[in-house]
Amino acid sequence: MTNQEIQISMSKSVEAAQRNFNTIRTGRANSSLLDRISVEYYGAETPLKSLATITTPDSQTIAIQPFDMGSLPLIEKAIATSDLGFTPNNDGKTIRINIPPLTEERRKEFCKLASKYAEEGKVALRNIRRDSIERIKKSEKDGEISKDQSHDEQENIQKITDKFINEVDKNLSDKESEILKV
Template sequence: MQKAVESTQRSFNTIRTGRANPSLLDRISVEYYGSPTSLKSLANINIPDASTIAIQPFDRSSISLIEKAIQLSDLGLTPNNDGSVIRLNIPQLTSDRRKELVKLAAKLAEEGKVSIRNIRRDAIEAVRKQEKTSEVSEDESRDLQDKIQKMTDKFVARVEEVLAAKEKDITTV
């Protein structure tokens, strides 16, 4: 369940908030010599100022591939190529785009909650199997199921906290 919360947090890091952040590029993969390769392994990513991301490829011949991958991504950013460095200017978000990003964050949070609930379901099924095979008594089974439910509630609340923080970050101008 902790890993589900961490995964949701990593997903939130890929959502743009109006400030330059290298984790915006985490999901981008570049077709490099016929295989998809993460952008991090092909280039050095820097943040020279609050609204710019600079991408300096290790191999200059890959600069056009990186530029193409960024254009095809869902970031909505236009890369500026000067031959050795690609610059991404992060524009200020409009209120409509902020609303869309809040909806996206809510969707990602819901996916995290679903994965936590799936873990709960699997754990409860395991306890019920133990009860059927008489490894645990009926009372112990109920106690374990209650503990599992309380743990699930705790982790779902943690996802809600992370979502609230991300929504605040997105809506702050």
């Protein structure tokens, strides 16, 4: 695996961690909060964003306008039974979700969740590093590259890994400050 391929794999891991961060509430309405919700629609699990237009008319409200009005009760049920803790309000055409302000305790829980997502991202980065270093050691053992080349490559992979881990840490601190901001 070339350094460029390693960087691409690692950047995908960082993006996945960032997507996870985006699903954490911050006290403000954000349509990405509903990204993980899927609805049982005609016997198939369908992502909510495929069934409806999701907007944020103000900082405390998410509005969901289904493309098919028959899916309205299904969407409402999926939101109500999700782990987000939202109570959807259905007016017959649109589902509105009021986002209550977060309590201090809830903010701390969300910070812990963000830390968990960051750690998952770092583990993914370390796994990529481990696999790459194993490949280099195998090449050295097979005589394809010298010891010096092997050492240089391993150092280079460690520098790349450190760069991406710092990026995950920066994203985590940004998310935590966003969660803790009242």
